[in-house]
Amino acid sequence: MSQSGDDSRETTSAASTPPTSKVVGVRRLKEAMAKPASTRIFTVANQKGGVGKTTTTVNIAAALSMGGLRVLVIDLDPQGNASTALGVPHRDNAGIYEVLMGSHEISTVVQKVAGFPALDCISSNTSLANAEINLVSMVARELQLKEALETISVNYDYIFIDCPPSLGLLTVNAFAAAKELLIPIQAEYYALEGLSQLLETYAVVKKRLNPSINLSTILLTMFDGRTRLANDVAANVRTHFPNELIDIPIPRAVRVSEAPSYNQTVMTYDPLSPGAIAYMQVAREIAERGKAKDESTIDSTFNSNVVSIHYKKDGEIA
Ligand SMILES: Nc1ncnc2c1ncn2[C@@H]1O[C@H](COP(=O)(O)OP(=O)(O)OP(=O)(O)O)[C@@H](O)[C@H]1O
Numbered sequence: 001m002s003q004s005g006d007d008s009r010e011t012t013s014a015a016s017t018p019p020t021s022k023v024v025g026v027r028r029l030k031e032a033m034a035k036p037a038s039t040r041i042f043t044v045a046n047q048k049g050g051v052g053k054t055t056t057t058v059n060i061a062a063a064l065s066m067g068g069l070r071v072l073v074i075d076l077d078p079q080g081n082a083s084t085a086l087g088v089p090h091r092d093n094a095g096i097y098e099v100l101m102g103s104h105e106i107s108t109v110v111q112k113v114a115g116f117p118a119l120d121c122i123s124s125n126t127s128l129a130n131a132e133i134n135l136v137s138m139v140a141r142e143l144q145l146k147e148a149l150e151t152i153s154v155n156y157d158y159i160f161i162d163c164p165p166s167l168g169l170l171t172v173n174a175f176a177a178a179k180e181l182l183i184p185i186q187a188e189y190y191a192l193e194g195l196s197q198l199l200e201t202y203a204v205v206k207k208r209l210n211p212s213i214n215l216s217t218i219l220l221t222m223f224d225g226r227t228r229l230a231n232d233v234a235a236n237v238r239t240h241f242p243n244e245l246i247d248i249p250i251p252r253a254v255r256v257s258e259a260p261s262y263n264q265t266v267m268t269y270d271p272l273s274p275g276a277i278a279y280m281q282v283a284r285e286i287a288e289r290g291k292a293k294d295e296s297t298i299d300s301t302f303n304s305n306v307v308s309i310h311y312k313k314d315g316e317i318a
Pocket residue numbers: 048049050051052053054055056077079081163164165221222223250251252253254256257258260275
């Protein structure tokens with residue numbers, strides 16, 4: 001698939017809309033994405049901060065939902081960035097913290113993400129910062145999330161857990177609950193530093209808590225193909241993880257970083273921008289890699305309309 005290939009078409013022209021904040025179009029993908037045989041639960045983790053965990057989580061989740069799949073995002077970071085990017089309340093309402101502490105049933109804290117056909121989010125809130133401490137004294141403290149997820153995972157094709165930048169009990173809970181690990185790697189200096197610590201945690205969890213977890217996916221983020229450094233990092237990752245690396249890097253792109261301040265993913269903020277196109281291609285690749293062997297699971301009644309809320313200015317090219 002070419003880097004510039006668009007995967008969708010705009011069904012409403014934005015040309016005549018005024019430069020105000022409003023819905024300017026609806027997007028519909030040409031083809032549905034393949035359903036997995038059973039729910040795929042991804043932990044998106046890297047204890048290095050700011051490498052694109054949250055951006056990757058929300059945009060791949062949004063893209064898969066646009067592809068007709070049922071998707072849940074769990075914001076397991078007290079910073080609440082995933083909740084912000086998906087535009088769901090996360091200040092005063094109960095979220096994943098209350099579930100981990102056993103005060104709320106998980107089904108009662110699921111929120112719909114506006115504008116998407118089947119995208120849900122369980123928000124974090126600031127109390128989640130206390131979870132690392134409060135979990136310590138609990139029985140089966142590493143398995144709280146896994147046990148909670150068991151009751152709702154059948155409702156989804158994909159579940160993504162956005163981890164904080166640490167390897168504490170929250171991240172261990174995510175590792176224990178997931179079937180797959182997705183590691184975003186920023187293609188820059190020191191990119192691979194700390195990776196061995198992450199892989200060690202993965203190995204310990206796999207041995208002791210969750211033998212079925214699999215490091216299935218590595219994604220290069222904020223990639224600038226013009227620099228030799230980025231290409232060197234890519235080659236290095238490819239050598240070590242030839243099967244796990246998705247060979248479509250996410251470019252560094254300004255629209256990707258603008259989208260959260262409009263409580264949006266870039267998939268709706270600017271669906272034709274290079275970052276959105278790359279995330280769409282990566283989502284389709286992930287769906288292809290994990291598709292059910294039985295082709296009939298592709299939805300023949302596919303009709304995924306997604307509201308595109310893009311704040312275009314006059315004459316601006318998306
Ligand atoms: N492809 C991209 N192009 C430009 N900016 C990006 C891109 N991906 C992420 N960013 C920006 O980089 C910053 C870090 O990204 P993000 O919050 O996704 O990382 P993170 O790993 O979740 O961070 P943390 O460790 O704090 O949770 C954000 O400001 C985000 O908008």
